[in-house]
Amino acid sequence: GAVVSQHPSRVICKSGTSVKIECRSLDFQATTMFWYRQFPKQSLMLMATSNEGSKATYEQGVEKDKFLINHASLTLSTLTVTSAHPEDSSFYICSATAELAGGFYNEQFFGPGTRLTVL
Amino acid sequence: RKEVEQDPGPFNVPEGATVAFNCTYSNSASQSFFWYRQDCRKEPKLLMSVYSSGNEDGRFTAQLNRASQYISLLIRDSKLSDSATYLCVVNLGNFNKFYFGSGTKLNVKP
Numbered sequence: 604g605a606v607v608s609q610h611p612s613r614v615i616c617k618s619g620t621s622v623k624i625e626c627r628s629l630d631f632q633a634t635t636m637f638w639y640r641q642f643p644k645q646s647l648m649l650m651a652t653s654n655e656g657s658k659a660t661y662e663q664g665v666e667k668d669k670f671l672i673n674h675a676s677l678t679l680s681t682l683t684v685t686s687a688h689p690e691d692s693s694f695y696i697c698s699a700t701a702e703l704a705g706g707f708y709n710e711q712f713f714g715p716g717t718r719l720t721v722l
Numbered sequence: 723r724k725e726v727e728q729d730p731g732p733f734n735v736p737e738g739a740t741v742a743f744n745c746t747y748s749n750s751a752s753q754s755f756f757w758y759r760q761d762c763r764k765e766p767k768l769l770m771s772v773y774s775s776g777n778e779d780g781r782f783t784a785q786l787n788r789a790s791q792y793i794s795l796l797i798r799d800s801k802l803s804d805s806a807t808y809l810c811v812v813n814l815g816n817f818n819k820f821y822f823g824s825g826t827k828l829n830v831k832p
Contacts, residue, residue, distance in 0.1 A: 637820070646824040647766070647809070696765050700820075710756050711811070711820060713765040 605631045607699050609714030616687055617722055623683045624717045626697030632677035633699035637711065638670070641694045653680050687721045694718050723748055726812050728823035736831050739800045743826045745810030746792045754813035755786055757795050759806045760825065766809055769795075800830045 606629040639647045653659040659672035671683040698711040728745045755772035772784040783796040810823035
């Protein structure tokens with residue numbers, strides 16, 4: 604299957620700092636990338652949908668000024684958590700998908716996730 | 723109403739048992755269906771796509787019932803390594819929107 608990498612895998616930072624997470628599709632061009640957050644023992648929560656070259660679409664309740672998403676190419680999307688606070692500590696996972704003929708999308712391929720801890 | 727609903731479980735079964743999960747979806751325009759498996763503190767990994775004709779992969783069988791808007795996953799001869807959370811995922815096709823169920827937790831006991 605297709606491979607999606609995420610970097611860093613783990614980050615610990617002080618409150619008030621910004622953290623950038625990279626998501627790359629290594630062997631395919633991703634039409635769309637998604638960013639999720641998952642708190643312990645909870646399900647994945649979609650934060651935003653990102654298409655290359657256009658602004659990300661944020662889910663309700665997700666602050667776009669706090670979670671900056673840049674999707675500069677078909678293989679790279681970044682999520683920047685600005686002015687991180689302890690309540691932002693979570694497992695952040697990206698995924699990528701590609702559009703198939705007829706408007707269908709293939710399955711999502713997930714990155715290994717980034718565990719963020721804000722002190 | 724949620725787009726995708728799953729019984730959260732947990733399902734506690736002995737090794738060798740057969741276990742089935744169902745997942746219902748609300749939007750009849752849904753076009754693609756998947757089962758993912760997520761281990762604790764790991765990312766979800768695709769288990770299988772679900773086709774209209776149903777599909778089988780070893781001990782795993784997935785079925786789609788469009789009339790009743792549900793998909794199912796059957797696991798035969800459960801192994802300890804099958805213990806995980808199983809996520810049902812539905813895609814709206816042209817809308818490029820994936821909806822995740824909250825997951826069903828499976829514990830396979832020796």
